[in-house]
Amino acid sequence: MEKQYFNLMQFFEGYVRNYRRMNLSHLHNRSMFTKREIDYFATLGEMLGFDAFVEDSKFDKTKGRSRPMDLSWWKWDARFDDENFLYLALHLERENVWNKDVETIEKLFSQTEEAYIPHNVIGIQFIESAERIDYINNLILQKNKTQKSNTMMIYRYYDTEFDLERVCAYSFTPMGLSEVRTAICNQDQSSCWYMCFDEEFAPFQNNKDSVHSMSVRI
Structure with a gap:
């Protein structure tokens, strides 16, 4: 079956603009952040008509066993097959631990059965610093x-200069890197976390020369 690709940068825009609605505050631990973000994408998949499964699994030929998927979207259409899903529309992984970044990529791009090759891939990965991005992108x-999946990696890391989180999304087609967008994640006056794009963050507009600019590297 011909692969069905999404506009993943549109998904990133929704992720950024709706982050405040997840109601995450300084009182929540890292596990709750992971749960709320995965639940957000699970709900999105269901609204788009897919069957969404949290903690799904797929067989990894290299390891000789099944490995978990944080989230999967499967396409079901009884007009074409009333017993099996048509394809794996999306495999998403979210990882808080920065030194597991390579493991995250191995999960998203594992050698598996044909029916489990995802048409689209999203990775949300915390990293130690921006210097790690090129290495992970080259691995992808x-x-x-x-694999030839439509891919988006969302990297998050702490920026000591501005005391906030950087959020950098890289979109890949099977041909290579196609688009980059950058945002920030910070706490508002009520200590709840929100996101906005760099170009919408007022302190950046007042100090443009100091803002870290992300360049597209292919």
Whole structure:
């Protein structure tokens, strides 16, 4: 079946603009952040007509066993097959631990059965610093030569200069890197977390020369 690709940057825009609605505050632990974000994408998938499964699994040929998927979207249509899903529309992984970034990529691009190759892939990965992005992106480009998924990686890391989180989304087609967007994640006056794009963050507009600019690297 021909692969069905999403506009993943549109998904990122919704993720940024709706982050405040997740009602996450300084009182929540990291596990709750993971749960709320995965639940957000699960609800999105269901609204788009897919069957969404949290903690799904797929077989990893390299390891010889099944490995978990944080979230999957499956396409079901009884007009074409009333016993099996038509395809795996999306595989999403979210990882808080920055030194598990390579493991996250291995999960998203594992060698698996044909029916479990995802048409679209999203990774939300905390990293130690921006310097790690090129390494992970090159790993994705290498692995996606075989898998050929539509891919978006969302990198999050702490910016000491501005005392906030940087959120950088890289979109890949099977041909390579296609688009980059950047945002910030910070707490508002009520200590709840929100996101907004760099170009919408007022302190950046007042100090443009100091803002870290992300460049597209292919």
